[in-house]
Amino acid sequence: MRLSEKVIIVTGAASGMGKAMAELFAAEGARVIVSDIHKEAAVEVAEAITNNGGTAHAVETNVADEAAVRQLLDETLATYGTLDILVNNAGIMDGMEGVGDVTDERWERVFAVNTTAVMRLMRLSIPVFQEQGHGVILNNISIGGLNGARAGAAYTASKHAVVGLTKNTAYLYAKEGIRCNGIAPGAVETNIGQSMTNINEFGMGRTMLGMGLNPRTAQPEEIAKLALFLVSEDSSFVNGAIVVADGGWSAY
Numbered sequence: 001m002r003l004s005e006k007v008i009i010v011t012g013a014a015s016g017m018g019k020a021m022a023e024l025f026a027a028e029g030a031r032v033i034v035s036d037i038h039k040e041a042a043v044e045v046a047e048a049i050t051n052n053g054g055t056a057h058a059v060e061t062n063v064a065d066e067a068a069v070r071q072l073l074d075e076t077l078a079t080y081g082t083l084d085i086l087v088n089n090a091g092i093m094d095g096m097e098g099v100g101d102v103t104d105e106r107w108e109r110v111f112a113v114n115t116t117a118v119m120r121l122m123r124l125s126i127p128v129f130q131e132q133g134h135g136v137i138l139n140n141i142s143i144g145g146l147n148g149a150r151a152g153a154a155y156t157a158s159k160h161a162v163v164g165l166t167k168n169t170a171y172l173y174a175k176e177g178i179r180c181n182g183i184a185p186g187a188v189e190t191n192i193g194q195s196m197t198n199i200n201e202f203g204m205g206r207t208m209l210g211m212g213l214n215p216r217t218a219q220p221e222e223i224a225k226l227a228l229f230l231v232s233e234d235s236s237f238v239n240g241a242i243v244v245a246d247g248g249w250s251a252y
Contacts, residue, residue, distance in 0.1 A: 001028055001029035002028045002029070002228065002232040002233070002234065003025055003028040003029050003030035003085075003228075003231070003232060004028075004029035004030075005029060005030075005031065006025075006029070006030045006031070006084040006085055006231075007030070007031045007033070007076065007080040007081075007082050007083050007084050007085070008025050008030045008031070008032050008033065008083075008084065008085040008086075008087060008231070009033040009035055009072065009073075009076055009083060009085070009086050009087065009121070009125075010022045010025070010032060010033065010034065010035060010087045010089055011035045011036070011061065011063055011072075011087065011088055011089050011090035011117075011121070012035070012036055012063075012089040012090030012091065012140075013032075013033075013034040013035055013036050013042065013045060013089065014034065014036035014038045014041035014042040014044070014045055015036075015038075015041060015190065016188070016189075016190030016220050017089060017140065017185065017188060017190055017220045017223045017224065017227075018036070018087075018089040018090070019045050019220065020219075020220035020221045020223065020224035021087060021089065021223075021224045021227050021228075022034050022045060022049065022056065023045070023048075023049060023054075023224070024221070024224045024225065024227075024228055025228065025231070026049045026052075026054030026055060026056055027052075027054060028228060028232075030054075030055075030085075031055040031056070031057075031080050032046075032049065032054070032055065032056045032057070033056075033057055033058075033059055033072070033075075033076050033079070033080075034046045034049070034056050034057065034058045034059070035058075035059045035060075035061045035063075035072055035090075036058075036060070036061065036090070037060065037061060037062050037063070037090075038060075039058070039060035042058040042059070042060060043058045045058070046058035057075075057079050057080075059071075059072050059075050059076070061090075063090050063113055063117035063121070064109070064112040064113050064116075064117055066120060069117060069120045069121055069124065070124065072121070073121070073124045073125065073128075077128070082128070082132065083125060083128050083129075083135070084134070084135060084136065085135070085136045085137075085138070085231045086121060086122065086125045086135070086136070086137045086138070087137075087138045087139075087140070087227065087231065088117070088118040088121055088122070088137070088138070088139045088140060088162075089140040090113060090117065091113060091114050091140065091142070091159075092109070092110060092113045092114065092155075093110075093151060093152075093155055093196045094106055094110050094151060094152040094153070094154040094155040094196070095152060095196055095197060095198045095199050095200050095203070096151060096152040096196070096199055096200045096203035096204040096207055097152045097153060097154070097200040097203050098152065098153055098200070098202065098203050098206075099153040101200055101202070101203070102152065102153050102154050106154055107153075107154045110154040110155055110158050111154065111157075111158050111161075114155065114158035114159060114162065115158045115159075115161045115162055115165075118139055118162055118165065119165060122137055122165070122169060122180075125137065126169075126173065126178070129173075129176070129177070129178045130173075130176055130178070133176070133177045134177040134178070135177070135178045135179075136178070136179050136180075136230075136231050137166075137169065137178070137179070137180040137181070138180075138181055138182070138183065138227055138230050138231050139162050139165075139166050139180070139181075139182045139183075140182070140183055140185070141159050141162050141163055141166070141182040141183065141184050141242060142159050142184055142185055143184050143185065143186045143244065143246050143249065143250055144156050144159045145159030145160050145162060145163045145182070145184055145242070146160075146163070146184050146242065146244065146250065147250060149206070149207055149209070149210045150207060150210070151207065152200065152203050152207075153203075162182065163182060163242055166180050166181065166182040166240065166242065167180075167240045167242075170239045170240030170241075171240060174239055174240075179235075179236075179238070179239045180239065180240065181230050181235070181238055181239065181240065181241045181242070181243065182241070182242040182243070183223065183226055183227060183230065183242070183243050183245060184242050184243065184244045184245065184246070185218065185223045185245050185246065186214065186218065186244075186245065186246025186247060186249040186250070187211075187214050187216075187217045187218065187246070187249070188217065188218045188219070188220060188222075188223055189217050189218070189219060189220065190220060213249060213252050214246075214247070214249045215247045215248050215249060216247050218245065218246075218247060222245070223245055226243060226245050230243065
């Protein structure tokens with residue numbers, strides 16, 4: 001039980017990588033807050049975890065809403081009394097637009113979910129971690145945060161921003177028992193593609209050139225195992241790292 005009695009928030013936990021993380025963390029003894037914008041799906045995941053002998057509580061959260069993010073932390077503290085680990089997993093895609101075509105609406109929506117929400121949850125969690133003298137943050141950055149040819153301008157920029165936020169946080173709070181790392185998965189079988197609308201033909205054509213280099217698509221459970229390592233004490237000296245898990249895709 002590598003996470004015995006640890007309280008963990010996982011955003012975007014009703015499906016895909018977030019769901020796999022929530023299930024694995026619970027199996028390792030954690031008390032998991034299953035946070036997702038889709039309430040019914042989040043409740044199903046939490047109930048399944050509970051039925052399998054784990055501990056979980058579902059919270060409906062639109063991470064783009066500042067009040068909802070604050071409610072998420074408040075409900076976590078009210079339910080379990082503390083917070084040990086924050087996993088910022090929720091995210092949306094853009095429409096593969098280049099900067100010449102991206103609209104303000106698209107840009108602001110993608111940044112609201114992928115970047116600003118991450119910052120806000122981290123900002124709320126840091127005081128809790130400081131008071132108790134320990135805490136772990138894990139941000140799901142994606143390979144789009146390290147490369148320029150995996151998505152459109154808005155998604156790419158939003159994830160690059162979280163790389164900087166992750167490293168800055170890791171450095172500034174390292175002496176307070178707080179660690180902050182990121183994972184950069186490549187292609188994973190999730191439903192994030194459903195968040196893509198009005199696909200830009202030019203941008204999609206350019207980014208698809210690199211898809212032929214992708215060795216394979218990962219299962220969410222493979223990424224969850226990496227996340228488990230990074231949120232557990234097994235990685236106690238890993239801080240400020242962005243760990244790539246893409247099957248060798250970016251090695252080309």
